[in-house]
Amino acid sequence: MSKSSRSLSRKVRNDRVFRALLERKTMSVADIQDLLGVSAMTARRCLDDLHHDGLARRIHGGATAVDPWGRQSVFQQRLLHRSEIKTALVGRALEHVPENGSIFLDAGTTCLELAKQLNGRHGSGVIITDSIAAALEMRGKSNFKTILIGGEIGEDGNAIGGSLAADFVSNFSIDVLFFSASAFNDQRLENSVLTGTFIKKLLLPKAGKTVCIIDSVKYGRQRCFRVCGWEHVDVLITDTGLPHAARKSIQEQGVEIVLVGI
Numbered sequence: 001m002s003k004s005s006r007s008l009s010r011k012v013r014n015d016r017v018f019r020a021l022l023e024r025k026t027m028s029v030a031d032i033q034d035l036l037g038v039s040a041m042t043a044r045r046c047l048d049d050l051h052h053d054g055l056a057r058r059i060h061g062g063a064t065a066v067d068p069w070g071r072q073s074v075f076q077q078r079l080l081h082r083s084e085i086k087t088a089l090v091g092r093a094l095e096h097v098p099e100n101g102s103i104f105l106d107a108g109t110t111c112l113e114l115a116k117q118l119n120g121r122h123g124s125g126v127i128i129t130d131s132i133a134a135a136l137e138m139r140g141k142s143n144f145k146t147i148l149i150g151g152e153i154g155e156d157g158n159a160i161g162g163s164l165a166a167d168f169v170s171n172f173s174i175d176v177l178f179f180s181a182s183a184f185n186d187q188r189l190e191n192s193v194l195t196g197t198f199i200k201k202l203l204l205p206k207a208g209k210t211v212c213i214i215d216s217v218k219y220g221r222q223r224c225f226r227v228c229g230w231e232h233v234d235v236l237i238t239d240t241g242l243p244h245a246a247r248k249s250i251q252e253q254g255v256e257i258v259l260v261g262i
Contacts, residue, residue: 010049011083013038017046018055021065028062083113088260089213089237090114093178096211096235099123101175104203107131107159107196110180110213118144128172130160130199154195161195169202177207180214183221186249188230189214190223197225204232216241230255 017032024031032043047063050056056063090113097103100123105111107130115127115134127146129135135148151165179200181189189212191197204210210232216239230253237258251257 009084010045011087013042013046014049015083018050021050021056021063024065026059026062026064031062085215085239085262086110086113087117088262089215089239090117092237092258092260093211093213094118096176096178096209097123098125098175100125102126102128102173104172104174104177104179104207105129105131105134106179106200107134107154107156108180110215111178112137114178114213125175128169128174130165130196132158132160149199152195154193156193156195159193159196161199165199166202169199172203172206174203174207176209176211177203178211178213179204179227180212181218181223181227183218183223184212184214185220185222186246189227189233190221191225191227192223194225197227200227204228209234211235211237213237215239219243219246229253 013036016036017027020035021027029040029043029047032038032046033040036043036046047056047058051058051063055066057066086109090110093114094117097118102125105115105127111129112131112134115129115131115137118127119138124143125145127134127138127144128149129146130149130151132148132153135146138144138146149160149165149168151160151168152162153159154161182192183190212233212235214236219242230250233255235256235258236250237260239262240259241262242259247257247259
């Protein structure tokens with residue numbers, strides 16, 4: 001096994017195997033050893049992880065890809081996409097979690113990573129979320145009280161939305177709201193689906209502080225649904241890939257920008 005292979009994190013290895021599976025449909029343990037330059041034990045561990053996450057189906061001697069267009073697997077795929085960057089960005093977002101207060105986590109995969117990193121963290125408070133996955137992540141593992149918004153389950157099988165959800169959150173007061181989006185530019189943030197977007201639109205103006213955690217690769221993209229303009233964002237946490245002109249434009253709108261080197 002090479003030194004570079006040993007230095008790859010488990011998330012990165014799983015990401016590479018998953019992407020290869022989507023292309024090849026089926027891979028053996030030996031195929032994964034060749035791809036990553038790892039031991040058979042490590043290759044099997046990758047497949048076991050992907051099987052557990054619903055991204056692959058174990059067969060004798062290897063695994064086959066799960067239909068990438070299934071509703072559940074779309075959300076599962078996003079968990080792995082650029083996962084190292086999500087982890088790094090969320091690490092900085094933890095600095096904005098109050099010692100004792102209320103926070104909101106949206107239904108995206110970035111805030112799910114935040115929920116994972118919150119587990120075992122000192123302090124206490126209330127977590128409100130429209131993410132089934134985030135609520136399950138926090139269940140019984142943290143000193144934070146977790147409230148899952150009631151309503152309709154969205155197409156991704158994770159986000160809660162609809163009129164019931166809107167009524168549910170109408171009386172909440174949030175100290176810090178953490179969220180992400182599918183795309184952003186110098187004027188606004190946008191989402192590709194309506195579920196979850198409306199809840200953010202309701203809560204953003206009511207939060208004491210709003211923290212947007214977003215990968216710079218999403219800059220310049222266009223999506224269907226407007227989430228908000230930068231006037232509703234206090235802190236933007238992104239990576240150093242964000243163009244300098246964009247940084248200047250967003251900062252001039254009163255947003256504090258935290259750049260994370262990857």
